[in-house]
Amino acid sequence: AVVVTTPGGEVLALISKPSFDPNLFTLGQNYKPLSPSSYLSIPDILNDNDNQPLLNRAISGVYPPGSTFKIVVAASGLNNKIIDENFEVEDTGSIDVGVFTFSNWYFTQYGKTDGSLNVVGGIKRSNDIFFYKLAEKVGASKISQTAMDFGLGQKLGIDLAGEAKGLIPTRKWKEKTIGEPWFLGDTYLYGIGQGYVLTTPLQVNAWTQVIANGGSLYQPHLLINQKSKIKNQKFLNDKTISLIREGMVESCSPGGVA
Numbered sequence: 001a002v003v004v005t006t007p008g009g010e011v012l013a014l015i016s017k018p019s020f021d022p023n024l025f026t027l028g029q030n031y032k033p034l035s036p037s038s039y040l041s042i043p044d045i046l047n048d049n050d051n052q053p054l055l056n057r058a059i060s061g062v063y064p065p066g067s068t069f070k071i072v073v074a075a076s077g078l079n080n081k082i083i084d085e086n087f088e089v090e091d092t093g094s095i096d097v098g099v100f101t102f103s104n105w106y107f108t109q110y111g112k113t114d115g116s117l118n119v120v121g122g123i124k125r126s127n128d129i130f131f132y133k134l135a136e137k138v139g140a141s142k143i144s145q146t147a148m149d150f151g152l153g154q155k156l157g158i159d160l161a162g163e164a165k166g167l168i169p170t171r172k173w174k175e176k177t178i179g180e181p182w183f184l185g186d187t188y189l190y191g192i193g194q195g196y197v198l199t200t201p202l203q204v205n206a207w208t209q210v211i212a213n214g215g216s217l218y219q220p221h222l223l224i225n226q227k228s229k230i231k232n233q234k235f236l237n238d239k240t241i242s243l244i245r246e247g248m249v250e251s252c253s254p255g256g257v258a
Contacts, residue, residue, distance in 0.1 A: 001057035003205040008228045009218025011158070016057040020045045059163045062198040067126045069193025071244055072207055074119050074131075076146035077138045078240040085243055088116045089130045095188070102188050104128040123247025126257045128192050135191025140182060143190060144168050149235045150207040151217050152199055156231070158220045166203055169196035210236070211244050 004013040021033045024042050032040075039045045045053050055061060077083040091114040093107035104127055106112055114125045122130035135143060147153065153168035167173075171182040174196065189195030202220060210217050217232040252258045 001061060001201040003058050003201050005205055005209060005220060007209055007213035009209070009220045010224070010228065011220055011222045014058050014222070016055070016061075018048075018051045018053045020053045056160070056162055057201065059158055059160060059200055059202045062164050062166045062200055064195070064197060065193040065199045065204055067193055068204050068208070069197065069199070070123060070126065070131050070191075071211060071248075072147050072150055072152070073135055073138065073143055073191050074123060074244055074247070075150075075211075075236055075240055076143045077134050078119065078243060079146065079236050080138065080142055082138050082142070083119060083134065084239075085118055085120065087134075088118050089122070089127075089133045090116050091127055091129045093129070095129065095132055097185055097188070100185055102128070102132055102185070119243055120247040120250060123244065124250035124253075124256045126251065131191040132188040135187050136184065140169070140171065140187050140190055144170050147197075149217075149232060150203075150210060151231060152197075152203055152207070156202060156206055156220055157229075158202060159222055159226065163202070164200050166200055167196060167198040211241055211248065215241055 001017070002013060002015040003011070005011050020039045021035075023031055024033065024039070024045070039048070039053065077087075091104060091107075093111075093113045094101050094103040096102075104113070106114060106125070106127070114121070114127050117125065117127055117130045119130075119134075121127070122134070147168045152166060154165050155163045157163075169186075169190070174180060174182050174186070186195055190197060206217060206220065215233060215236045215238075216230050219229040219231050221228065250256050
């Protein structure tokens with residue numbers, strides 16, 4: 001799935017693969033798709049249970065957001081004044097919690113560590129150790145609250161049917177749904193966008209857009225004559241936005257993970 005928007009919520013591109021030729025549903029049995037590699041008939045589309053071409057993954061597919069969620073975790077720590085630009089974590093490569101080991105991708109793949117990192121360096125290197133410890137310091141409850149400020153766990157209101165809400169987990173949700181308490185390991189996984197959190201690609205676009213435009217969450221829309229509506233604003237301070245932006249720019253610079 002691919003979602004491209006302006007910083008003000010106007011959707012420029014919305015792509016979901018595998019796709020299909022909608023003319024098959026409207027132009028009758030004599031219509032033949034131009035590409036032989038596409039679905040050639042309506043039954044081909046309806047019977048593909050493995051690839052589910054009718055699922056619009058951009059707005060209806062829900063997935064663990066992975067490291068993109070580190071933006072939300074960083075925002076929660078900074079905006080709640082739990083950390084500032086001077087907070088640092090030493091990258092140890094891995095952390096043991098009981099019988100479980102939580103590693104950083106750089107250590108797992110290359111056997112190396114990133115040294116001491118602040119929030120800008122943590123984003124630049126997408127360092128899992130930094131975000132494990134940051135999530136532990138911030139706590140799952142505050143992370144979830146910040147995530148909801150960014151519009152997660154709810155529909156953003158795009159002008160298309162079928163948008164999914166995703167899932168922002170809480171301690172009460174886990175106890176009720178899974179029948180287990182919330183563990184430190186759950187917080188670690190939450191801090192790097194794994195575990196129970198589920199988001200749509202549209203939501204990933206939305207929280208990145210908030211950082212890009214200076215702090216406003218817009219309702220996404222495709223209709224070009226529709227006025228952009230603000231769903232939430234001024235929930236991040238300027239310092240938070242500035243530090244996260246700096247980390248994102250550095251992630252796309254020499255030495256950054258992107």
